[in-house]
Amino acid sequence: xxxxGTMPPIEAWQAESLRFTAFPSEIVSTEQLSWWxxxxxxxxxxxxxxxxxxxxxxxxxxxxxxxxLQIQPGRIEWSMKxxxxxxxxxxxxxxxxxxxxxxxxxxxxxxxxxxxxxALNRLAFGAVLSQSVENPRQGLLLLQKYLPSVTIDPDGSSxxxxxxxxxxxxxxxxxxxxxxxxxxxxxxxxRVTLVLGAPNETVQRASDFEASCKLELDMNTAPDFGRALPxxxxxxxxxxxxxxxxxxxxxxxxx
Numbered sequence: 550x551x552x553x554g555t556m557p558p559i560e561a562w563q564a565e566s567l568r569f570t571a572f573p574s575e576i577v578s579t580e581q582l583s584w585w586x587x588x589x590x591x592x593x594x595x596x597x598x599x600x601x602x603x604x605x606x607x608x609x610x611x612x613x614x615x616x617x618l619q620i621q622p623g624r625i626e627w628s629m630k631x632x633x634x635x636x637x638x639x640x641x642x643x644x645x646x647x648x649x650x651x652x653x654x655x656x657x658x659x660x661x662x663x664x665x666x667x668a669l670n671r672l673a674f675g676a677v678l679s680q681s682v683e684n685p686r687q688g689l690l691l692l693q694k695y696l697p698s699v700t701i702d703p704d705g706s707s708x709x710x711x712x713x714x715x716x717x718x719x720x721x722x723x724x725x726x727x728x729x730x731x732x733x734x735x736x737x738x739x740r741v742t743l744v745l746g747a748p749n750e751t752v753q754r755a756s757d758f759e760a761s762c763k764l765e766l767d768m769n770t771a772p773d774f775g776r777a778l779p780x781x782x783x784x785x786x787x788x789x790x791x792x793x794x795x796x797x798x799x800x801x802x803x804x
Contacts, residue, residue: 556694559799562678562764563644564651568628569659569787570675570769574668574777577620579605585618588662593618612654614645627662629655648678648798656791663784668777673769674790678798679736680762688735688760695764695801696733709735715804716771717793721785722778726771731797734763768793 580600585593585607593607605620615632619625629651631643645651682688689703692711699711712732719725737760768790770778778786796803 556799556801557680557691559649559795560647561680562648562798563680564629564646564648565644565677565679566628566630567645567651567655567677568626568673568675569655569790570673571625571666571669572623572671572673573625573666574670576603576622577625577667579603579620582620584662584665585609587665588658589616611658614651614654616655616658625666627655627659644679648676649795652676652791652795656787660784660787663787666783668780669783670774670777671770671772672778672783672786672790673767674787674794675768676764676766676794676798678764678766682760682762685735685737685758685760688737688762691762692733692735695762698802707735707737709733711802713802715802719770719786719789721789722782725774725778725786727789727793728767728769728771729793729797730767730769731802732763732765733802734765736761736763764798766794766797 578600579598582598582605585596589609589611591609591611594609596605596607598605603620603622606617608615608617610616610632613632615630617626617628617630619628629645631645633643680691682691685707686703689701689706689709692709693699693701693703696711701709710733712730714728714730716729717727719727737758770786
């Protein structure tokens with residue numbers, strides 16, 4: 550079901566976090582690793598390297614967001630999250646900004662890194678996105694637009710959680726299956742204020758409900774491909790995972 554104009558534009562999705570994950574064919578040596586320096590325009594704020602265990606982490610602030618490169622045996626991940634200060638009393642998870650804007654910032658770094666990446670068995674793109682709504686009912690009505698194969702009763706239901714994988718064959722590499730996993734959630738929270746009254750008495754004052762629609766994306770190359778991904782197609786596969794994620798964020802649960 551294409552977006553016929555009744556859905557919000559893709560820019561309505563705010564990004565909570567984004568990640569690109571790669572699964573190398575062999576163990577990566579973290580000694581004298583220079584991936585950050587050659588892929589990011591700014592130096593890292595901190596680097597933690599444990600060559601004996603194959604663990605490595607570098608992070609720094611880019612465009613007001615926290616960029617992290619983390620390496621563990623069998624896994625390499627570039628991620629972007631909000632900068633959280635120690636004295637920040639905000640209860641809500643701060644957003645990174647509009648999905649497409651943040652995606653462009655992170656994908657630029659990862660595209661540069663892929664030119665020097667080791668042999669990879671798999672590649673994945675993940676995101677956690679959010680849209681605020683006025684109330685739970687409006688959230689259910691919004692999710693109904695994104696979920697055409699699900700019948701939602703906005704007046705007689707609550708606590709919606711829907712997850713599905715709709716694989717497709719890759720358009721870039723013959724015989725490669727692309728997993729398209731999406732998770733849709735109506736999230737409802739209520740703030741509670743504790744007011745101190747008489748000795749040993751506490752009064753709870755509940756504020757209005759806050760509701761939002763959450764979308765978690767996991768676009769990844771399937772593990773049953775049986776061999777390393779073609780090095781000459783890594784950039785194209787990265788773009789394919791991005792395109793698949795954007796499609797779901799814009800059009801909903803399409804086949």
